[in-house]
Amino acid sequence: MRLVPAIIIAVALILAPVIWVGTTYLLQSGQGGGDGFGASAVDSGARIELERMRQQLEDVQARMERLEQELSSAIATLQRPVTPPGDGDGFDDGFRPDTGADNDILDAYAQVVLIADRRNVNRGLQVAGPDYLEARLGRPREVLSDSCEEMTNVSLASKLVTEQVGPIRVRMLQPAIESLRRVFENVRQTDPDLYARINTAGALCVRRIRGTQNRLSTHSYGLAVDLNIDGRLDTLGDGRTQLGLTILADFFHAEGWVWGAAFGREDSMHFEISRRQLDEWLDAGLL
Structure with a gap:
């Protein structure tokens, strides 16, 4: 059972670059290769999904760190096996569950999420x-x-x-x-x-x-x-x-x-x- 967290960590390491590449490709495609905002309007749900994919990068890193800590603790104490996070694991990814309501897309704009790579969000711009x-x-x-x-x-x-x-x-x-x-x-x-x-x-x-x-x-x-x-x-x-x-x-x-x-x-x-x-x-x- 102690191999399970290690496997999950390995999978996360594999998925992280995949999510990053996919997000980058979708953002570039959605921006039309120009200045990014001259193209026709995109579906609101699609734009929200792009932002959610960005957040997944941050969430994967947090999960990896958490799993590594749990694995080290289990090996040191030998008290119990470490199980991968799932329902009820206490991890808050910042998103509310899908209720299927008509206003879910609109409500998503006000949802509170982690700021992925926040120190680099201004990429190249300097504060006056x-x-x-x-x-x-x-x-x-x-x-x-x-x-x-x-x-x-x-x-x-x-x-x-x-x-x-x-x-x-x-x-x-x-x-x-x-x-x-x-x-x-x-x-x-x-x-x-x-x-x-x-x-x-x-x-x-x-x-x-x-x-x-x-x-x-x-x-x-x-x-x-x-x-x-x-x-x-x-x-x-x-x-x-x-x-x-x-x-x-x-x-x-x-x-x-x-x-x-x-x-x-x-x-x-x-x-x-x-x-x-x-x-x-x-x-x-x-x-």
């Missing part, structure tokens, strides 16, 4: 950061507090716009508004069901980063937005997020936005402009 933002744009306000206040930098304030952008209404700098509009239009064309579920927890908020004396949040510049599905706020720092946000992250990445899921303290509701995109706007005279 408070020091870089201040060096390139100046300070949006001289005196800061922990509360949201008005922007007093006249040059920056003149570029602030309040508009309905896709499914949400936000106040941000004009280039960020236009970029966000493109993101949401791509989402609407590709996955209208997800588009209809997008909600916001805020954008512009001129304040210092909480816990600091004088460092500026990216929200202070109108270059960041917090999003969620159905108005359900994400738990900060737990390494998990709503499945719908993992889908949105790909659209934002294509437009040059950084996802807060990769931060040291995970903040998966948070999307902000990358340093590369900021530099492009500055070089073009948009800021």
Whole structure:
């Protein structure tokens, strides 16, 4: 019986690259080989399945580590055989069982899942950061507090716009508004069901980063937005997020936005402009 976990581990090792290759192939195929979001809309259920396959990679790794620990414990104590995980094993993969209800696909967007390989989700994009933002744009306000206040930098304030952008209404700098509009239009064309579920927890908020004396949040510049599905706020720092946000992250990445899921303290509701995109706007005279 002690051979069973070892066999399962071996099978998992074999399946992991298969899942990875399959997921990569499906994602590339679904994106049409171009920028990924110019093709016709895909079935919502199919897109959710692609995201679930991504999550399976993370789940397989967790199961492998768990089985290895159980096997070592069994060999050391010789008290009982180790059985493979199954029903009732206490492993939560983040998904609710299929109930067959008509709204299962729609409900899936709000489900909380592990963020697979979260440290690498921004692949190639760099956070601008408070020091870089201040060096390139100046300070949006001289005196800061922990509360949201008005922007007093006249040059920056003149570029602030309040508009309905896709499914949400936000106040941000004009280039960020236009970029966000493109993101949401791509989402609407590709996955209208997800588009209809997008909600916001805020954008512009001129304040210092909480816990600091004088460092500026990216929200202070109108270059960041917090999003969620159905108005359900994400738990900060737990390494998990709503499945719908993992889908949105790909659209934002294509437009040059950084996802807060990769931060040291995970903040998966948070999307902000990358340093590369900021530099492009500055070089073009948009800021």
